[in-house]
Amino acid sequence: MSSRASKASFIRQTSLAAAMLLAATAACAQYPGQVTKKSKDTPDLRAIGVLEWTGDEGKPKTSRLVPITVYDGQALQDGNVYLARPEPLALAAEVEYELEQNGMPIGLYDIKHAGQEQGLWVGYGAWKPLPSAKATTARKPVVDEGFDPNDDKPVLHRKHGSDSGNGSDSGSSGQSGPAPDPDRPTLHKKSGSDSSTASTTPASGPDQPGSQKSDSTPAPASAGNSDPDRPVLHKSTQASADSSDGEHLGSTDPDRPRLLRGKPTGNGPDVLPSLMGLPADMQQAVAISDAKSHPEHPWSYTWANPEDEGKMKEAMEVIARQALGLKAPPAATPRHTSTKPHAKPTPPPAPPPLVDERFRVFELAYGSGATMVLSARTDAPLAERKYVTLIAQPDLYGNPLVLLKNVTDASRLDDIPRMRLVDAVDALADNRGELLFELRGTTQRQFALYRVLRGTAEKIFVTGGVEVGIAPGE
Structure with a gap:
């Protein structure tokens, strides 16, 4: 079992499963006479979202969590509207998501509250690091003098500094004894304490000359007789400020607002600033919240021959350029034929560039082979750009077999x-x-x-459309 199994309790404590149980109970109440469902019939929910943030991973500047879908055991539901009261169940307070990249956890995200941005529900919260197991420090074995560690015979030893058989203290009696253990805790009498019946300092009273009347609070000890390890009570800054105003602390109104200097005390939720719009430096990561723990499953594919990845990428780039209508410039024809017997041939012209190219290779199931995804755009002004996305798998001959091709341009992006x-x-x-x-x-x-299965790429779920503002250059 992976590290995710050790964190199963943190998702079980979220309100995701608790709210579903409440919904099932309310649904049964609508039908009089129906027997309440058993706990084993309650579906195990699995929420999928996307965390979007700006800044560094683990320490973002702004963030938001977009709910995608909730799997109820039978079908994929729209996470933006599933059991909304009014916020959707996937964004209920204290729901914790595990953030993943390529199937491996990179952190946790706790939902604090939710809100709407242009008709879309999003969650706001805080990014937390993954819990790490505390390293256990091995205790040093205590080896007594005269003890042979290779001897299996049990031996009883008297502790250093132990009392004698007659119960007298060896340190106070005149008898000689073993030297005290330096690591043994010893009780010391506090300095300045009254250790004898006769005190060297006369007792002071209200009638003594030079004495002052005091309340029930005893006078503090002198600096010379105070224990440095003794805790000391200090008067709060607020109390000193109230006393300086001439008001008695006992008569202060408890509901009276007070202005304090400094930073907030942190009573409010620790929420990162919200991410607005779609900035160019926005990053995304998958977020998962489940009532059960599942083993980690990395999606990276390992090639038998590392050179095959480069060949597949070059072959898919050729298909992408053809889909975008990018043609390589014709080779330049030399004006004069070289008479040199070993003249180097003219290299072919460089192919047109693919901008914002992204190439990923996945193993979506154990033993399923490679699934490749390539996306890019043309190097053109915003109004003339074309975009392409390819999903492909290697065929029997080692060539990419395109399963899905998405080609569009700036004039048809909404369609x-x-x-x-x-x-x-x-x-x-x-x-x-x-x-x-x-x-x-x-x-x-x-x-x-x-879902990529049996040589096809099928769309199994899509969220509802939401209007957003696309920043120029995106």
Whole structure:
């Protein structure tokens, strides 16, 4: 079992499963005479979201969590509207998500509260590091004098500094004894304490000359007789400020507002600033909240021959350029034929560039082979850009077999949005990964899940469209 199994309790304590039990009870109450469902019939929910943030990983500047879907054991539900009261169940307070990249956990995200941004529910919270097991320090064995560690015979030893048989203290009596153990705790009498019946300092009273009347609070000890390890009570700054105003602390109104200097005390929720819009430096990660723990499943694919990855990428780049209408410039024809017998041939012209190219290779199920995703755009002004996304697998001859091709341009983004890969995620809790894409248009965006199986890439879920403002250059 992986580290996720050790963190199973933190998701069971979230309100995700508790709210579902409440919903099941309310549903049964609508039908009089129906027997309450057993606990084993209650579905185990699995929520999938996308954390979007700016800044460094683990220490973001701004963040928000977008709910994608909730799997109720039978079907994928829209996480933006599933059991909304009014916020959706996936964004209930104290729900904790595990953040993943390529199937490996990178942190936790606790939902503090939720809100709407242009009609879309998003969650706000705090990024927390993964819990780490505390290293156990080995205790040093105590070896007594005269003890042979290789001897299996049990031996009784008297502790250093132990009392004698007659019960007298060896240190106070005149008898000689073993030297005291330096590591043995010793009780010391506090300096300045009254150790004898006769005190050297006369008792002071109210009638003694030079004495002053005092209240029930005893006078503090002198600096010379005070114990340095003794705790000391200090008067609070607020009490001193109230006393300086001439008001008695006992008569202060408890509901009276007070202005304090300094930073907030932290009574409010620790929430990161909200992320607004779609900035160019925005990063994304898959977020999962489940009532059960599942083993970690990395989605990276290992090639038998490392050179095959480069060949597959070059072959898919050729397909992408053809889909974008990018043609390589014709080779320059030499004006004069070289008479040299070993003249070097003219190198072919460089192919047109692919901007914002992203190439990922996944193993979406154990032993399923490689699934490749390539996305890029043309190097053109914003109004003339074209976008392409390819999903492919190697065929029997070692060539990429395209399973899905998405081609669009700036004038058709709302009708045919471009596909931006987020990551692979196990949405159905069946130990098989799906490809999660962001479908981004000119004025709106969605999220979609694609399952690659038996040589096809099928869309199995898509969220509702929401209008967003796309920043220039995006």
